Each structure stands twice: as C-alpha cells, then as structure tokens.
Amino acid sequence: MIPYGPEPFTDFSNLKEAQALDAAIAQARQESGANIPLVIGGERIMTEKKTKSINPSRKAEIVGHISKADQAQAEQAMQSAYATFKTWSKVPPESRAGLLFKAAAILRRRKHEFSAWLMIEAGKTRGEADADTAEAIDFMEYYGRQMINMAKRSNDLLVPYPSEVNRLEYIPLGVGIVIPPWNFPLAIMVGMTTASIVAGNTVVLKPASTTPVIAYKFFEILEDAGMPAGVVNYLPGSGAEIGDFLVTHKLTRYIAFTGSRDVGLRIHELSAKVSDGQMWLKRYIGEMGGKDSIIVDKDADLEAAAQGIVASAFGFSGQKCSACSRAIIHKDVYDQVLTRAVELTNQLKIGDVTDHSNFTGPVVDEFAYNKILEFIEIGKGEGRLMTGGNAPMADLGYYIEPTIFADVDPQARIMQEEIFGPVLAFTKANEFGHALEIANNTEYGLTGSVYTRNRMHIERAREEFHVGNLYFNRKCTGAIVGVHPFGGFNMSGTDSKAGGPDYLLQFTQLKLSSEKL
Incomplete structure (x- = not known):
C-alpha cells in the first residue's frame, strides 16, 4: 500500500492553479440555485418544503434550494440504514477502505471544484477552502489505512494460551447519526461520515443547514466511488423536526456530532435516555467548541x-x-x-x-x-x-x-x-x-x-x-490529520481525537471468540 502523507496545499502563486480555481468558481456560480433532493436508500426525493442555502458574501445569491425531510422520511432513512447494515457490515475492511481511497482520488481530481463551493456556500477564502478540501482527502486516506491496520493487528493484542484458539475482532456498531458543522462543511463532514462507513456502519447524514450543497456534492462522490445504496442516507432537515427524532430513535446506535456546546449537551442528554425497544447504550462522539x-x-x-x-x-x-x-x-x-x-x-x-x-x-x-x-x-x-x-x-x-x-x-x-x-x-x-x-x-x-x-x-x-x-x-x-489528532477536554467535548490512531475505536466494538482445541 502507498504510504500516507498529508495532502499538499495548492500553490496559488502558480498561475495555472489560480486560473483553474477561478474557472471552478465561475462554473459553481452557473450551477448555483439547483434543487437538491433527499437521498434515502439511493432514491432521490424532492419535497415541497425547502430551505435556501445563501452565499454569505452575497446574501442575495442563492446557492441551492434544499429539500427538507419530515419525520416520516427520517423514519424511512433509519429503516434504509438499518436494513443496509446487515450487508455492509459483512463487507471486508479492505474493501470498505478501498471505497474511501477511490473517493479520495475523485476528490483530489476535483479539488478546485469543491474549494469553489466552499468559497460560495461557506464564505471561505481560497486558502481556507483549499485546506478544507485537503483535510477531507487526508481523512479518507488516513481512516482507510487505520481500518486495515486495526483488522490486521487485533489478534496481536491477545496473550497466547495453550490448547485454545482465540480471536479478537473489531466489529461495527450499527446505524450512526452524523451531524457535522457548517464551519468545516467538507472536511469534518467527510471525516465523521467516512470513519463511520469504513468501520462497517451505515449512516443517516444530517448536513449543516447553512452548507447542505457541499454535503450533497460529496455524497455524489461516494456514489461515484461505488458506495452501495443505503450505506449513507442524505437527510437535510430542521433540528426541531428531525434532529431529536433521529437522536432518540431506538435503532440509532451512536451519534457523531460537531457543533455548539448547547446543542451538543442536548444531544448528549437525549442520547443517554433509553427509548422503547432500544437494545443498547448509545455512544456519543462530540466536539463542542472552545474558548x-x-x-x-x-x-x-x-x-x-x-x-x-x-x-x-x-x-x-x-x-x-x-x-x-x-x-x-x-x-x-x-x-x-x-x-x-x-x-x-x-x-x-x-x-x-x-x-x-x-x-x-x-x-x-x-x-x-x-x-x-x-x-x-x-x-x-x-x-x-x-x-x-x-x-x-x-x-x-x-x-x-x-x-x-x-x-x-x-x-x-x-x-x-x-x-x-x-x-x-x-x-x-x-x-x-x-x-x-x-x-x-x-x-x-x-x-x-x-x-x-x-x-x-x-x-x-x-x-x-x-x-x-x-x-x-x-x-x-x-x-x-495524523500529525495533530484533534479534540478537547471539559465542555469542548469527548476528546474524540479526529485524525488520530484511536478515532475509529469509537465506531467499533471488540468481539472475542475462543475455541478449545
């Protein structure tokens, strides 16, 4: 396998690179204002209720018209993810990692395109946007390799014992709710989503309400890379209407959240309550800000x-x-x-x-x-x-x-x-x-x-x-990524250390099997 190294930043003093980005910005502007659907089990669904994504640099400019999910569609997305988990969880870790490597290669080829969308929808300068895109690539390359290494090394963690064959496996959890922030709408969204799926989980992705177009564009990359329908379900909608519903759903196995302290604490509280029919303690992976x-x-x-x-x-x-x-x-x-x-x-x-x-x-x-x-x-x-x-x-x-x-x-x-x-x-x-x-x-x-x-x-x-x-x-x-594993103490969250060697442990559980000879 090719060794991992951080994705280099673009040198915009190179006229060719600068012109390529400007062309991508012009193209993104031409495509702005499109209708963006929900995607549940691979099916595109346009809803009557929509929200607008706005260019913060030019607030009269509409970046996209975004379909809004209701609770019925949230339930549909949960059922799709739950059903798909039964097959996706059986896919070998190397194959799941291969999906991430393919998606990283696609994003690398389309780097300026995604940086352009980050500039238009999130208001990032070209340097900040380029770094965001590079980090998204880094997360996929890093987590793919981490999953392969985890699968190989699990049995090395055991002490040999005479007359027994013992086996330790990292197995996936189930359906995860991924709630990313708007400030790193590509990198952090990609990191939380791809960490989930490379570990064998399926996802209901609720994108940030101010940057849903970027999340949808990346969802399309996952499809292009060969992701089966239902592994990730794209579900924009309001927190009041579907947020609590997803967090408290009996089929939700974990919630990965990045955002404000107040919202993070509410999700943490709700995730700790056991719903009717729930068979597990939900995990909470939270990053909640800083001072x-x-x-x-x-x-x-x-x-x-x-x-x-x-x-x-x-x-x-x-x-x-x-x-x-x-x-x-x-x-x-x-x-x-x-x-x-x-x-x-x-x-x-x-x-x-x-x-x-x-x-x-x-x-x-x-x-x-x-x-x-x-x-x-x-x-x-x-x-x-x-x-x-x-x-x-x-x-x-x-x-x-x-x-x-x-x-x-x-x-x-x-x-x-x-x-x-x-x-x-x-x-x-x-x-x-x-x-x-x-x-x-x-x-x-x-x-x-x-x-x-x-x-x-x-x-x-x-x-x-x-x-x-x-x-x-x-x-x-x-x-x-991989150099400075990121996460904080106290009210900054669960110290999840995104981009670090222990991050994927939060999306897996260890199973031991022991056979007497």
Missing part, C-alpha cells in the same frame, strides 16, 4: 507571537472552534504585542472571498452576524476597543471587521463565552503562572498556544495547560 488562548511570555519572539495571534483569531473570520479569542500577554511585553497585533489587523482586507486580495470574508449567516455584533457591543463595556467593531457592506453580505479589545478582565463575558467570530480580547498576566491560571479559567479545553523561549515554561505548560491540543511557538489553529 482558546494564546499565552505570550516575556522572552518570546514577539513578532512571531503577534503574527500567530492575528492568524489564529481572524482566519475564516474566527469561525473555528480552535480560533484564538483570548490573548494572554505577560505585563512586560503587553503593550508591544498589543500594538503590533493591532497594526497587523489593520492591514487585513475584508470582502468577497472570490476577490483573492481579501484576507477574510463574511461570517456565515444572519444569526451569526447578529450574535457577533451583540458581543461587540458587550465588549465595548468590558474592554478598550482598539480596532474594528464595525459591519461594513451590510447591504452586500455578512461582513464584520476583525475586532480587538484590550485590557479585558479574565472573567468578562468576551473572555468566557464562545463568540465564534472575529473578536479577540487581550488581557495582562503578571507572570507565567498567572498566565496559565487565566488560560485554564474557562469551561472549555480545546486548543491553546504558548510563545516562549523558556524551556522550563514549555514543560510547565505541557503539564498544566489543560487543553486537548497544545502548541508551542506557533498558532493554535491548523491541525493536520
């Missing part, structure tokens, strides 16, 4: 720190669970880092992501737009506004300026609550131990970063900074 800090020590490379803070805070308008929203700076270098971060932020261009000179685009939709603007107003009472705070081009799209507040109390709302937008709060630490105390004072524990040249401080942070992904002298965003 992430970058600490800058007094002896750090201050330019690198300022660059890392700005990139982590404002890439994709701060709409990442790993984004830096708290900068904790040693008092001796506070003014220098703050001043430089403001200078760098003022250089950022905001606008339509199809203009490649723009660093950041819009936030995803009207709900997010209004929520972030409310937090900016709160921030004005909790700190000193240094830059940003405005919403330019409101008639065109959901644009909000990258915003920095200084001198914010560690217990202030903008230091404690997840904003999920381009809002960054600076606070001062008296010494390194104080900085760690501030970094750990939220209910989240996803990512963090420390800039320091002090080796003892690095080791202390490694021990005391309580996050699932901790980085030193680099930004706190940008985890790479």
Whole structure:
C-alpha cells in the first residue's frame, strides 16, 4: 500500500492553479440555485418544503434550494440504514477502505471544484477552502489505512494460551447519526461520515443547514466511488423536526456530532435516555467548541507571537472552534504585542472571498452576524476597543471587521463565552503562572498556544495547560490529520481525537471468540 502523507496545499502563486480555481468558481456560480433532493436508500426525493442555502458574501445569491425531510422520511432513512447494515457490515475492511481511497482520488481530481463551493456556500477564502478540501482527502486516506491496520493487528493484542484458539475482532456498531458543522462543511463532514462507513456502519447524514450543497456534492462522490445504496442516507432537515427524532430513535446506535456546546449537551442528554425497544447504550462522539488562548511570555519572539495571534483569531473570520479569542500577554511585553497585533489587523482586507486580495470574508449567516455584533457591543463595556467593531457592506453580505479589545478582565463575558467570530480580547498576566491560571479559567479545553523561549515554561505548560491540543511557538489553529489528532477536554467535548490512531475505536466494538482445541 502507498504510504500516507498529508495532502499538499495548492500553490496559488502558480498561475495555472489560480486560473483553474477561478474557472471552478465561475462554473459553481452557473450551477448555483439547483434543487437538491433527499437521498434515502439511493432514491432521490424532492419535497415541497425547502430551505435556501445563501452565499454569505452575497446574501442575495442563492446557492441551492434544499429539500427538507419530515419525520416520516427520517423514519424511512433509519429503516434504509438499518436494513443496509446487515450487508455492509459483512463487507471486508479492505474493501470498505478501498471505497474511501477511490473517493479520495475523485476528490483530489476535483479539488478546485469543491474549494469553489466552499468559497460560495461557506464564505471561505481560497486558502481556507483549499485546506478544507485537503483535510477531507487526508481523512479518507488516513481512516482507510487505520481500518486495515486495526483488522490486521487485533489478534496481536491477545496473550497466547495453550490448547485454545482465540480471536479478537473489531466489529461495527450499527446505524450512526452524523451531524457535522457548517464551519468545516467538507472536511469534518467527510471525516465523521467516512470513519463511520469504513468501520462497517451505515449512516443517516444530517448536513449543516447553512452548507447542505457541499454535503450533497460529496455524497455524489461516494456514489461515484461505488458506495452501495443505503450505506449513507442524505437527510437535510430542521433540528426541531428531525434532529431529536433521529437522536432518540431506538435503532440509532451512536451519534457523531460537531457543533455548539448547547446543542451538543442536548444531544448528549437525549442520547443517554433509553427509548422503547432500544437494545443498547448509545455512544456519543462530540466536539463542542472552545474558548482558546494564546499565552505570550516575556522572552518570546514577539513578532512571531503577534503574527500567530492575528492568524489564529481572524482566519475564516474566527469561525473555528480552535480560533484564538483570548490573548494572554505577560505585563512586560503587553503593550508591544498589543500594538503590533493591532497594526497587523489593520492591514487585513475584508470582502468577497472570490476577490483573492481579501484576507477574510463574511461570517456565515444572519444569526451569526447578529450574535457577533451583540458581543461587540458587550465588549465595548468590558474592554478598550482598539480596532474594528464595525459591519461594513451590510447591504452586500455578512461582513464584520476583525475586532480587538484590550485590557479585558479574565472573567468578562468576551473572555468566557464562545463568540465564534472575529473578536479577540487581550488581557495582562503578571507572570507565567498567572498566565496559565487565566488560560485554564474557562469551561472549555480545546486548543491553546504558548510563545516562549523558556524551556522550563514549555514543560510547565505541557503539564498544566489543560487543553486537548497544545502548541508551542506557533498558532493554535491548523491541525493536520495524523500529525495533530484533534479534540478537547471539559465542555469542548469527548476528546474524540479526529485524525488520530484511536478515532475509529469509537465506531467499533471488540468481539472475542475462543475455541478449545
């Protein structure tokens, strides 16, 4: 088998690549506005009730008209997945992995096409979109190899015993409900879905309501790769109408969710309740956000720190669970880092992501737009506004300026609550131990970063900074599959470590058989 290595990012300084992406954007625009069906057991179903997917850069532009499932169709999807599980679970792991490798090859050939859809439907810049697409490819390549390795190594886990033949197998769970987020609408959706099916499960995929077209386009890739009907059932719909129904269904074996803390906690609670006829304890695989800090020590490379803070805070308008929203700076270098971060932020261009000179685009939709603007107003009472705070081009799209507040109390709302937008709060630490105390004072524990040249401080942070992904002298965003397994502590979720060697264990169960000779 060809060794796995992370998918390289596209070099857009290459004119050929840049022109190919522009052509893909133009083609996606021509295809926008199509009617998107449900897909249950391989059957396309158009419904009367539909929702609209909107381009956040140009909110008058409709990306797609999306069929909405009701509970009857949700039941149909569950029955389809349950029936298909009986055959799909018997397919050898190598064959299931082959489906992922084929889908990865198709996506690699169509990389610019999918990046174009990410730009139009999710508002990603070309660099962010290209990274999202690359990560989706990485997940398939990585999980395919992990499944093959798990199948081969399972018996090596056993201690030999005289006069018996013992066999240990990773077997699939059953029907999974996959509920991906809108902020990585290709990568995370692909990761959760393909981890499920390569392990032998079947899936009801409920795509994010703001980015359903991208999910449908990937579903078509799975079909092109040879996925049997019913292995994945594509089921857009409202959480109120079908979300709780799917989570509490007696045939649901597990729920894989990435999204907000409040929704994640509700799903966790509902999944723990046993429904009539349910024969198992449901598993919950959850990633629920963060309130992430970058600490800058007094002896750090201050330019690198300022660059890392700005990139982590404002890439994709701060709409990442790993984004830096708290900068904790040693008092001796506070003014220098703050001043430089403001200078760098003022250089950022905001606008339509199809203009490649723009660093950041819009936030995803009207709900997010209004929520972030409310937090900016709160921030004005909790700190000193240094830059940003405005919403330019409101008639065109959901644009909000990258915003920095200084001198914010560690217990202030903008230091404690997840904003999920381009809002960054600076606070001062008296010494390194104080900085760690501030970094750990939220209910989240996803990512963090420390800039320091002090080796003892690095080791202390490694021990005391309580996050699932901790980085030193680099930004706190940008985890790479297989290199930085991703997932967090506390209210950030179940520390599922997507893209890591243990991830597929959550989609399988171990069965032992023992034969006496």
